[in-house]
Each structure stands twice: as C-alpha cells, then as structure tokens.
Amino acid sequence: MAMQTTVIDHPLVTHKLTALRDVHTGSPEFRRLADELTTLLGYEATRTIAVAPRQVETPVGTADGVELALPVPLIVPILRAGIGMLDALARLLPEADIGFVGLVRDEQTLVASTYATRLPADLTGRAAFVLDPMLATGGSLETAITMLLDRGAATVTAVCLLAAPEGLARLEATFPSPSARVHVVTACVDARLNDKGYILPGLGDAGDRLFGVI
Secondary structure, eight states, X not given: OOOEEEEOOOXXXXXXXXXXHOTTOOHHHHHHHHHHHHHHHHHHHTTTOOEEEEEEEXXXXXXXXXXXXXXXXXXXXXXXXXXXXXXXXXXXOTTOEEOEEEEEXXXXXXXXXXXXXXXXXXXXXXXXXXXXXXXXXXXXXXXXXXXXXHTTXXXXXXXXXXXXXXXXXXXXXXXXXXXXXXXXXXXXXXXXXXXXXXXXXXOSOXXXXXHOOO
16 A cells, blocks of 8 residues: 545535636735635644544533644745745644655756754654645655654644645655555646646646745
8 A cells, every 4th residue: 555645526626726827916816715625624634633532511411532742743835935934824723733854856956955954853652744736746745754753753644735646656665565554645747747747737836826936
C-alpha cells in the first residue's frame, strides 16, 4: 500500500476551485476562496485525528463525547503561499501549535531550497498538517514532509488546493509504504506540469494571486 491520496469530490469544493482558477478573480476574493476551500479540505484532512473520550454534563443529563488527544497537532504552512491557508486550519484546530518552513524554488532547475525553518525538535507522537496550495513538482512538500518525519511526527497530512500527477508520483516514490504515514488531501489532480513546472490548467502562481506580485 502506497502513500494515501484523497481527492475531495464535492460540489462546493469544485465550485470554489473553479472561481479560484478564474483569471478575473482578484486577490481579495482569491484569499477568501482559498480560506473557504482550505476549511472544506481540512474537514477531510482531520478525519482520522486522534481523540480521547470525554464525558460532559449537558443541561439535562450526561453525554459521552471526545476531545482531541495529546500531544496537540502541528500546523506547518510552507512560506509564502501556505500562509493563505493557515487561518482556515487554525480555526478547525485552535489547540494546535504552528510551525513554519520557508522554501524557494529555483525557476531554472525547479529545485526547492530551504531558507527558513521554525519547527519543534521533537514531534514524537504528533500529527502534522502541511499547507501548500500547489503540489506541482513535489520538491517543496518532499522536503517539508521529510523534516517532519525526521523529527518523529506520527503522521503528516499535506493539504493542497491543487496537485499534479508528477508531484504525487514523486511523493509516492519517496514515501512508498504505510510506515511513512503520509497522506495528501487535495481538491483536484490536474492534467500535468508545463515546462516551467506550473500545473496545467492550474490557477497560476498561488502566492502572487494571494498576496500580489513582489
């Protein structure tokens, strides 16, 4: 059994993704849609999150329920575009800690290099959620997921608005077995990458569309 990939098939997901793709969608609307889409993806991404039983008193009786189990999860947006997804997942998991990984891709070689890391040294037993709008070549996510697994993360779930087959294949080759504990949740797997490493038909540069061209 290889790395798990979940593509969310839901009319609201498709509706919001279609609006994100539209070249006429400006940054304010793009940020709102990315936030809403991340919320929908996050619902599925957290489906298997660890919980512990908890009993509470209601106004009329006693109810058996659950609460998130310790240790608390870690949310890791990949800078800079992943910041556009952070608020949505932090609302779903307000107890979570938040780390950061800064990765930049060389536009000639398409190789990602790390320029910033802010992660706990020990993630033993913790679930980690990596946020990156675009799973294109897979280099950035491969680097970030490896960092988290090397620190002992129990599971790593990558939440991506879009994915390319080439990027998924790369992650499946790097994390081929169930013991790698890697899961990708996305709204759509597009056709392919172009020669510049952009997803086709994609939605362009997610960072530029979220925050403007800098």
